Amino acid sequence: MPLMAAILLMAPLLQGIPLSHDLHIHLAMADQFRASLAEGNVYPRWLADFNEGFGAPTMIFYPPGLFYCAGLASWLCGGNILVGFYLVLALLTIIGFAGVYRLLSEPAGPWAAAGVALTLVAPFRVFELHAAGLFPAYAAGCVFPWALDSLRRIASQPRSDGWLSRPVRGWAISVAAMLLLNLPFTVLALALVSVWLVFETGRSRRLDTLIRVTAGAAVAMSISAVYLMPALAERHLVTLPQAGQNVYAGNFIFMTPGAWEDPALQHLFQRMALFPLALAVVGMGLILVMNRGSSKSGQGVFNGLLQLVSMITVEAVFLASPASRWLWEGIPALATLQLPWRLLDHLAVSGSAITALALAVVWRSKNRFGWVRYAFAGFCLVLTLLMGMLSLSCIQMNGFAPPHLILKQIVAFRRLPADYPPRGSELTPQRADDALVTVARGQISGKVIAWESERRRIDIQAATSGAIALRTWYYSGWSARNEQGLTLPVTAESGTGKLLVAVPAGRHTLEIRFGATPLRLAAAWVSLLAALGFAIVCIHPLVAHYRKKQTPSRISASDQSELPPPHPSEYRDRMEPGAGVMKVWMLFQIVALILAGGLSLTWPPAGPPAEATAPLDVRKMGASELQIRHADGTTFTVRFMETVMAVIANPIYPLAAVFTTDEPPDSLLLVPPQPVATSSVYILHTVTGEFDRIPTDETMLGSWFFQVWSPDGRYAVILTSQWDGFKIFRAADWVHSSGHLWIDWRKPWRDMGAYDRPLRAGDPSRIHRFIGWEGPAVFSFSGSCCGTEFSYRYDIAQDRLTRTGQRELP
Structure with missing residues (x-):
């Protein structure tokens, strides 16, 4: 049953890669993590390609578990990170469904299969995997059923069992795995478990349960200290995502309609919560009515699990609702998690x-x-x-893309802005054409010998002492040595945040590395010692049991004749030690090979696509004609009634933006950069040949010489006119139907909750100009009026406008 459910949940991959919201950032992280592992870095913490090559300490703050697994899987799959990434997700999906089945098999019997089926169609879990791309949280959610099963067994085990019995060890392993997969999910899970633990301790009057659960959690935190300690201690060194913003205040479930910035998204999340909650409420009522929840003989297992999951459900609903706002405001750990709807993940299982x-x-x-x-x-x-x-609507929400197109875009994804940039780095101009090394002061020349993720090797010839600045942001952990092993001073360049290395006069070979700090080294030792100690505790009972079975017992012949026949379970105990483990390992290998083979056949390997699978080609053939070439070599022509000026293809979807003008083809007004001719825009579907005109005011042609599509192809930003705002569309809407306006910015200075709100545009002569994309959902533009030009940055996902600067026009 778990395997079948996992196959059904991963079946949409046969259509292509779902264009989930965070797919690009996780693929970029996984690919850089894999490359850094290949360079010999045991724990990659610096991802060097982010932020146009300035890098970021992203993996200090992101749990590494999923990316270690994806790197190993991609190595097994020949280096294809896309196959490796989804192979890991498929295996985690099997583990998750197996955990649900194990959790329910004893108290629910054959109806455990119903629990697996309900988890399969849980809308938020499907949304998380195929639409939102919250892969680390999804992975942690696959471990959560195993944690609940361990808690149930801890609460029901006898007092005489040891403090680190098998259920306690299972609980410790589950918590450690969740911590190394996704920290926000685990923090919320531990908060839910803490309330249940207090209730269970008071109800049963057993302190041993409290001690065992607490000890298991402490062991788990010690094992994951290599990630936890630096992630918590170094938060002050970076700019945290949405720092200082009470994001949680507008992300509660069951708020009044229109309370969210996106009403459609609010309606979707409410339905994702109401359906499973309705089933749970009605089911709980029936259990109570039929008195099944009473303490009858033989109902200990049933009642224990019922109390656990019912409390988890009630707590999750409470924390996800506005009624818990006071808790989110008063507990800093909750406030940093930002999104109360994360608890829908926990609610799906319970x-x-x-x-x-x-x-x-x-x-x-x-x-x-x-x-x-x-x-x-x-x-x-x-x-x-x-x-x-x-769930099916969530799967189809953003559409699909062929795997080879995604693989081609990973190189671009790796250059995008990343979370957790070092403080002061926001002052650095992120231009792709900057040199890797520049001379900050002195007379220095040289060349770059090696430029890896966490290592740079540079030969220099310095006529005088001075300093060089690297195309890398300074952060604690960077160090530099010369060929003699002498440490050179490294600091942050004033005003830019670049890594500045002071060099003496002479010829030198510099070795610049990103390595461990005393804190990171101490955290690694804590994890190593905790893992070794925990392994010894786990292995010791097995060794003792094995030795006990190997010790011969002396029984007389008369005594043997009086012994009862052995129970069938004893035959299993007499099997060769480790045989069960080997069978499980063999089954795991078979499943992994089948999935890897199937995914490899479905997805072509990384590399340039063959001519037969080349992406669609759109080119201008005449004054008003476009020729579209399909992957199979067939072509067709689309003719417009106006002069075609420019065609900009979408990097992912089979779409192209076509800009036209009423001017004749030989008009002098069409010669760029003379922005005189007016223009309209159409969205062309390059498979069907259909096109849809965007109802905008006519705008000057010069405004269209920019990339309309976002870097990941998800959004289209259309400038309505120089004197008005932007219209923002979702590209996926044009794939299955005609596009509809997502954000209408005809009142560009509406209140968006920005810290620095620009003045309202009361003057109709204000002129707007698109500057460029700064991320998959962030673009910058300028607005000039009355001798002053203001620069702005707009975040589409957060619907947030921020002023970034101003200057006086000559």
């Missing part, structure tokens, strides 16, 4: 578990009202179908 338990109760109950079981089963079926339809 809600599915409650529904499965209710189905088991109703179907096993000998209640005279037999129609209740059929009514509840029908209710579950209807809501399951509704959740399935919602």
